[in-house]
Amino acid sequence: MKAHTRKILDKSFTGMGFMSVILLTLSLVIVLGPIFVRGIQAFLFFDTVEYRRMQLDLFDRGDPEEVKAELDEVWAERRFIYDTIAAFEEQVENEEIENSWEYPEKIDSLNDSLKALFGPRPDEPEPVLPRDRYGETRWDRAQQTFKLVMYKEQWDYSDPSAMGSKVLVPRIDSFRGTTVEQIFPYMEENLEKLMLPEFTFYWQFLTDKSHDIHFFGGIGAEVLGTFYLVIGTMLFAIPIGVIAAIYLAEFAKEGKIVSLLRTAISTLAGVPSIVFGLFGLAFFINTMEVSQSKSVLAGSLTLTLLVLPTIIRAAEEAILAVPKAYKEASLSLGASKLYTILKVILPAAMPGILTGIVISMGRAAGETAPIIFTAAVSVGQPLGLFETLNQPTMALPWNIYNLVTEHEAVDQIRHVQFGMVFTLVLLVVVLNFAAIVLRARISKKLRG
Amino acid sequence: MSQTDAKNVRVSKMQLSKDSIHQKKILNPETEKGHVISEDFSVFYGNTEAIVKANLSMPAKKVTAIIGPSGCGKSTVLRAINRMNDLIPGCYAKGKLIFDDEDIYSQYTDVVLLRKRIGMVFQKPNPFPKSIFDNIAFGPRLCGIRRKSDLQEVFEKSCRQAALWDEVKDRLEDNALGLSGGQQQRLCLARALAVDPEILLMDEPTSALDPRATSKIEDLIRELRGTYTIIIVTHNMQQAARVSDYTAFFYEGVLIEFAPTSELFTNPREKKTEEYITGRFG
Numbered sequence: 097m098k099a100h101t102r103k104i105l106d107k108s109f110t111g112m113g114f115m116s117v118i119l120l121t122l123s124l125v126i127v128l129g130p131i132f133v134r135g136i137q138a139f140l141f142f143d144t145v146e147y148r149r150m151q152l153d154l155f156d157r158g159d160p161e162e163v164k165a166e167l168d169e170v171w172a173e174r175r176f177i178y179d180t181i182a183a184f185e186e187q188v189e190n191e192e193i194e195n196s197w198e199y200p201e202k203i204d205s206l207n208d209s210l211k212a213l214f215g216p217r218p219d220e221p222e223p224v225l226p227r228d229r230y231g232e233t234r235w236d237r238a239q240q241t242f243k244l245v246m247y248k249e250q251w252d253y254s255d256p257s258a259m260g261s262k263v264l265v266p267r268i269d270s271f272r273g274t275t276v277e278q279i280f281p282y283m284e285e286n287l288e289k290l291m292l293p294e295f296t297f298y299w300q301f302l303t304d305k306s307h308d309i310h311f312f313g314g315i316g317a318e319v320l321g322t323f324y325l326v327i328g329t330m331l332f333a334i335p336i337g338v339i340a341a342i343y344l345a346e347f348a349k350e351g352k353i354v355s356l357l358r359t360a361i362s363t364l365a366g367v368p369s370i371v372f373g374l375f376g377l378a379f380f381i382n383t384m385e386v387s388q389s390k391s392v393l394a395g396s397l398t399l400t401l402l403v404l405p406t407i408i409r410a411a412e413e414a415i416l417a418v419p420k421a422y423k424e425a426s427l428s429l430g431a432s433k434l435y436t437i438l439k440v441i442l443p444a445a446m447p448g449i450l451t452g453i454v455i456s457m458g459r460a461a462g463e464t465a466p467i468i469f470t471a472a473v474s475v476g477q478p479l480g481l482f483e484t485l486n487q488p489t490m491a492l493p494w495n496i497y498n499l500v501t502e503h504e505a506v507d508q509i510r511h512v513q514f515g516m517v518f519t520l521v522l523l524v525v526v527l528n529f530a531a532i533v534l535r536a537r538i539s540k541k542l543r544g
Numbered sequence: 545m546s547q548t549d550a551k552n553v554r555v556s557k558m559q560l561s562k563d564s565i566h567q568k569k570i571l572n573p574e575t576e577k578g579h580v581i582s583e584d585f586s587v588f589y590g591n592t593e594a595i596v597k598a599n600l601s602m603p604a605k606k607v608t609a610i611i612g613p614s615g616c617g618k619s620t621v622l623r624a625i626n627r628m629n630d631l632i633p634g635c636y637a638k639g640k641l642i643f644d645d646e647d648i649y650s651q652y653t654d655v656v657l658l659r660k661r662i663g664m665v666f667q668k669p670n671p672f673p674k675s676i677f678d679n680i681a682f683g684p685r686l687c688g689i690r691r692k693s694d695l696q697e698v699f700e701k702s703c704r705q706a707a708l709w710d711e712v713k714d715r716l717e718d719n720a721l722g723l724s725g726g727q728q729q730r731l732c733l734a735r736a737l738a739v740d741p742e743i744l745l746m747d748e749p750t751s752a753l754d755p756r757a758t759s760k761i762e763d764l765i766r767e768l769r770g771t772y773t774i775i776i777v778t779h780n781m782q783q784a785a786r787v788s789d790y791t792a793f794f795y796e797g798v799l800i801e802f803a804p805t806s807e808l809f810t811n812p813r814e815k816k817t818e819e820y821i822t823g824r825f826g
């Protein structure tokens with residue numbers, strides 16, 4: 097090959113490699129960017145006075161005096177709206193207005209939209225469900241809901257050949273020429289005074305349990321459940337995996353059985369994770385009966401099967417990569433094989449083993465399918481340590497899926513969904529980062 | 545010990561009877577006591593016989609050098625003595641290799657105990673990736689010494705023996721891999737000495753070192769002579785001449801000649817030996 101063809105080939109290869117790295121980075125940014133930006137909004141956002149009331153009621157946070165003062169303040173502002181409507185209602189009842197028959201429905205609709213924004217009035221009886229007890233707690237949500245106060249959603253079926261389409265009709269048009277007309281510009285002008293938005297850092301999102309299935313509160317139960325699952329998995333997977341790796345690397349005599357074993361491990365790594373889930377249900381719960389039904393224990397055992405191949409392979413490679421000279425030195429000093437493995441080979445292989453372990457931790461934290469049948473529930477309480485033996489748990493991956501697809505008010509809790517995804521991604525990133533740092537530190541210590 | 549002497553006589557007699565005249569003057573049984581004695585000792589790698597029926601008796605508390613061209617089986621002999629060859633799949637031995645009246649390859653030998661009594665220094669310095677102190681304390685800890693003060697005592701003693709003390713006394717907790725190659729090799733020597741072995745095996749201990757580090761190791765070997773039985777494999781004939789009392793010359797797995805070093809180098813009995821030491825091959 098001529099020199100310059102070789103050069104061109106070299107260059108184009110470098111270019112292609114560079115391009116693919118750029119592409120990968122870009123797609124990562126495109127995917128992770130929005131997750132991060134929106135996920136952060138579960139922690140950092142503008143809250144409203146309703147949020148402060150909710151935090152005081154449900155979590156006992158905040159200064160009661162202050163919250164009361166704020167409530168008095170906003171209700172003084174809101175008073176005007178409700179008084180105007182009440183006066184108008186009276187007029188309608190007494191039929192002092194033209195076409196008064198058409199107003200009750202409109203007023204009801206207006207009142208509903210106001211209730212969604214401001215919550216029930218202080219003089220109303222307290223609703224049972226927390227979600228009905230408070231108005232919009234987040235400023236971004238409040239602005240959206242406010243739109244539904246200003247505009248009424250209607251379905252337009254005028255074109256019979258197409259599906260009905262949603263149109264927004266200004267509510268003010270329904271009340272033209274009445275006293276109620278004036279509340280709309282009033283609200284538009286004074287929305288901040290009506291809600292008192294304030295910037296807040298809600299780090300307790302990570303630790304708070306949810307109220308009224310994630311309408312309020314945080315994801316503490318999910319985070320805790322995920323930790324239980326990861327730690328439980330590691331409790332089983334690390335000893336089994338490392339011992340298996342030691343056996344394969346140091347004791348196994350190459351032969352049919354061992355090569356069969358290796359093939360089995362590789363195959364295990366390629367099995368779809370839902371199969372592990374079904375196996376976990378059939379084996380650990382139905383056959384072994386480690387627990388009556390789903391439990392953290394059963395889920396951990398199932399996840400153990402899932403991550404074992406990763407740990408075994410990483411550990412075996414790390415052990416095989418330990419220079420033979422260390423082993424020879426140890427044996428020549430009169431160390432037994434076991435002592436050599438424990439005191440010389442394993443410490444030297446530690447960076448590789450740890451990497452495998454931390455990567456599998458990330459996997460155990462993020463896998464959904466294996467825990468569907470074995471450990472996860474959508475609604476529940478944070479578990480105590482010993483309840484993990486026989487109680488199912490909430491967990492980040494499953495509850496993300498659940499909140500996005502099955503929740504009754506999917507649209508109202510977007511921030512929770514993104515917050516959960518963000519937390520999970522962050523957890524995995526932090527774990528991987530920890531792996532890198534740990535690896536570097538131990539390698540440095542080994543290298544001297 | 546008289547038993548060993550008796551054995552020596554027997555071995556010598558046996559060797560005499562085996563028409564190998566050149567081995568007649570191997571040892572003077574009156575003054576030299578064989579510490580490691582091989583009788584028709586062979587080592588196989590699978591089907592190939594790497595050592596062919598070697599008969600030799602390496603004297604106690606003296607330095608024995610093993611020389612020969614590359615691939616002649618020097619390392620194989622050496623690694624047979626502490627049974628490091630066991631690590632190689634398919635490697636086995638025939639004949640007898642006697643150490644302290646016991647056959648090293650007998651089925652009753654406790655390999656772990658054997659290796660505690662026979663230290664080894666390898667071709668490439670191979671300190672553990674641990675602190676200097678932990679490297680040397682490895683053997684003593686293995687023997688059950690736990691107390692810090694005891695360990696420190698052993699540490700200092702072996703370091704002084706290996707002429708390493710001054711260089712490491714202020715950096716006990718540093719990683720051993722941060723030492724220079726020569727220091728690392730002396731550390732390995734100190735590590736082997738820390739278990740107080742009877743025999744020191746050295747497989748080309750200076751081949752990875754520069755001349756200055758080499759001469760330091762050679763000085764050490766001369767100093768340790770008289771305290772330990774030292775068996776050293778070397779490629780370097782000057783080195784063998786400088787440090788050893790006895791020299792064994794192997795060629796293609798066969799022990800060609802075994803004699804006091806001065807004799808072997810000045811007045812070799814075998815033609816092969818002469819060819820080798822005059823540099824005609826190898």
Ligand SMILES: Nc1ncnc2c1ncn2[C@@H]1O[C@H](COP(=O)(O)OP(=O)(O)OP(=O)(O)O)[C@@H](O)[C@H]1O
Pocket residue numbers: 589594612613614615616617618619620621632779
């Ligand atoms: N692990 C092994 N498997 C098979 N054959 C081996 C093995 N190790 C050594 N041999 C063979 O045994 C013979 C002796 O090898 P040995 O390593 O003892 O030579 P040596 O004299 O130490 O050589 P060098 O001076 O190069 O170190 C050689 O022919 C070599 O090919």
Ligand SMILES: [Mg+2]
Pocket residue numbers: 618619620747
């Ligand atoms: Mg060799």
